[in-house]
Amino acid sequence: MKKTKWWLFAIITVFIIISAGWILVVKMEGEKPVISENMPEFIGKSQTFTFTISDKRSGLRKVRSLLLKDGKQLNLLEENFEKEGFPAGGKFRETSIDIPVDLDKLAISDGVAVFELTVWDYSWRNWWHGNKTHIEKNLLIDSKPPDIEILTKAHNVNQGGSGLVVYRLSEPCPKNGVVVGDNFFPGYSGYFKDQSIHLAFFALDYTHGPGTKILLESMDQAGNITRAGFYHHIRKKNFVEDSIKLSDQFLGWKIPEFNIQAPENSTNPLLDKFLIVNRNMREENEQFFRTIGIMTEPKMYWEGTFLRLPNSATRAGFADHREYLYNGEIIDRQVHLGIDLASLEKSPIPASNAGKILFTGNIGIYGKTVVIDHGFGLISVYSHLSGIDVEVGQIVAKGETIGRTGTTGLAGGDHLHFGMMIHNIMINPIEWWDSNWIMHNVTDKLNDVKAFDTQ
Numbered sequence: 001m002k003k004t005k006w007w008l009f010a011i012i013t014v015f016i017i018i019s020a021g022w023i024l025v026v027k028m029e030g031e032k033p034v035i036s037e038n039m040p041e042f043i044g045k046s047q048t049f050t051f052t053i054s055d056k057r058s059g060l061r062k063v064r065s066l067l068l069k070d071g072k073q074l075n076l077l078e079e080n081f082e083k084e085g086f087p088a089g090g091k092f093r094e095t096s097i098d099i100p101v102d103l104d105k106l107a108i109s110d111g112v113a114v115f116e117l118t119v120w121d122y123s124w125r126n127w128w129h130g131n132k133t134h135i136e137k138n139l140l141i142d143s144k145p146p147d148i149e150i151l152t153k154a155h156n157v158n159q160g161g162s163g164l165v166v167y168r169l170s171e172p173c174p175k176n177g178v179v180v181g182d183n184f185f186p187g188y189s190g191y192f193k194d195q196s197i198h199l200a201f202f203a204l205d206y207t208h209g210p211g212t213k214i215l216l217e218s219m220d221q222a223g224n225i226t227r228a229g230f231y232h233h234i235r236k237k238n239f240v241e242d243s244i245k246l247s248d249q250f251l252g253w254k255i256p257e258f259n260i261q262a263p264e265n266s267t268n269p270l271l272d273k274f275l276i277v278n279r280n281m282r283e284e285n286e287q288f289f290r291t292i293g294i295m296t297e298p299k300m301y302w303e304g305t306f307l308r309l310p311n312s313a314t315r316a317g318f319a320d321h322r323e324y325l326y327n328g329e330i331i332d333r334q335v336h337l338g339i340d341l342a343s344l345e346k347s348p349i350p351a352s353n354a355g356k357i358l359f360t361g362n363i364g365i366y367g368k369t370v371v372i373d374h375g376f377g378l379i380s381v382y383s384h385l386s387g388i389d390v391e392v393g394q395i396v397a398k399g400e401t402i403g404r405t406g407t408t409g410l411a412g413g414d415h416l417h418f419g420m421m422i423h424n425i426m427i428n429p430i431e432w433w434d435s436n437w438i439m440h441n442v443t444d445k446l447n448d449v450k451a452f453d454t455q
C-alpha cells in the first residue's frame with residue numbers, strides 16, 4: 001500500500017513538472033507578434049493600408065487599429081482570430097490585414113493624426129491576454145487633391161510626334177505627368193527656379209491619331225489624384241507604304257550573324273530564320289529601347305536644332321509601313337521606327353545634340369548602337385554602326401563624333417538608322433531637325449513660362 005502511494009506521488013510530481021515546464025515554455029512564451037514595416041506617412045481621401053502580421057509561436061489572437069484626431073478615437077479595424085487544436089493556439093501564424101480608411105466616412109479634418117495598430121497573440125502571458133505589439137505613428141491627413149495650373153497654351157501634336165506641356169502643382173506630387181492613350185510621360189521639376197513648376201515632354205506614338213486621350217495626371221503624397229485636360233490638337237499623319245524585296249543573297253549574307261535555329265522540318269531554313277529575326281528579335285529589341293528611356297536625367301543637356309547626318313540621303317522614313325517580299329509573295333509586315341540616312345561608307349556620325357551616353361553595344365537587328373540621353377526624357381538612337389567612339393556616362397557636345405556608319409544588324413547597305421524617343425516611345429525625329437518647330441513647340445513655351453518663374 002505504502003509503495004503504491006509513493007509511485008503515484010512520483011508520477012503526479014513528474015506530470016506536474018512536465019506540465020509546468022510546458023506551460024512556462026510553450027503556453028507562456030514571451031515572443032511578441034511581428035508587424036511588417038510599411039507604415040504609411042500620409043492619409044489621403046480614400047485608401048486601404050495593408051500590413052502583414054505574424055506570430056510564429058502561439059499564433060495570432062487579435063488585431064485592432066485606431067486613428068486619434070482632435071480628441072476623437074476612431075476605430076478603423078478590430079478582428080479576433082480563431083483558435084485551433086488542443087491545447088488551443090491561434091489558427092493563423094501569419095496573415096495579411098487590410099485597413100480601409102475613407103475620410104468622408106470618418107468625418108475628420110485635415111492635419112496630424114495618430115495611427116495605432118496593436119496585435120495580440122494566443123500566449124497565456126499577461127493573465128491570458130497574450131503578448132502585445134503596439135505601434136503608433138503621426139500621420140498627415142490630406143484630403144485635398146493637388147491643383148494643376150497649366151502654364152502653356154497651344155499643344156498641337158502630330159501623330160508620331162512630340163509635345164511639351166508646362167504646369168504648376170499646388171503641392172509635391174511623387175507621380176505627375178501626361179497620360180497619352182496607355183502611355184505615361186513623367187513630368188519633372190528642376191528646369192525652372194520655382195520647383196512647383198513642372199515640364200513634361202510627351203509623344204503620340206505612330207498609332208495615336210486624332211481622338212487619342214491626352215491629359216495631365218498628378219498624385220500627391222497622400223495618394224489623392226487630380227486629372228486635368230489641356231487644350232490640344234492632334235494632326236493625323238499618313239505614313240509611307242514601302243516594299244522590301246528579300247533575296248537569297250541578302251539572307252545568306254545577313255542571317256548567319258544572328259545565330260538563330262530554324263524550326264525542325266523547315267523547308268527554307270534561311271527564310272524561317274529571317275522571320276524569327278524580323279518578328280521576335282525586333283520585338284525584343286523594341287522592348288529593350290522601352291526600358292532604356294526610363295534612365296533619363298531631369299536635366300536639359302541639349303540646345304537648339306538637332307543635327308542630321310551630314311551629306312546624307314534619306315533612304316527610309318519614320319513609321320514607314322513595310323511589307324517584305326520573297327519570290328513575289330508578302331511574307332511579313334513591320335513598321336520602321338526611325339529614319340535611315342545614307343552617306344559615304346563608314347562616315348563619322350555627329351552627336352545630334354549635347355547629352356550623356358546612356359548605352360553603347362549591340363542590339364539585335366539594330367546592330368552596334370549608341371543611345372544618347374538629352375534629358376527630361378528626350379533620347380536619340382544611332383544604329384547599324386561599324387564602330388563606336390564613346391563610352392557610357394560620357395558627356396558629348398553637339399557634333400562630337402560618336403562612331404561611324406556601317407551595316408551591323410539587319411542593314412542591307414551602309415547607313416545610319418537614326419531614332420528618337422520621348423521617355424520610352426519612338427518618335428519622328430524630323431521635328432527635332434526643324435528650328436521653327438523647336439521654336440514654336442519648345443523654346444517659346446519655356447521662355448513664356450520663365451515670365452512666371454519668380455522665385
Ligand SMILES: [Zn+2]
Binds near residue numbers: 336338339416417418
Ligand atoms: Zn532603319
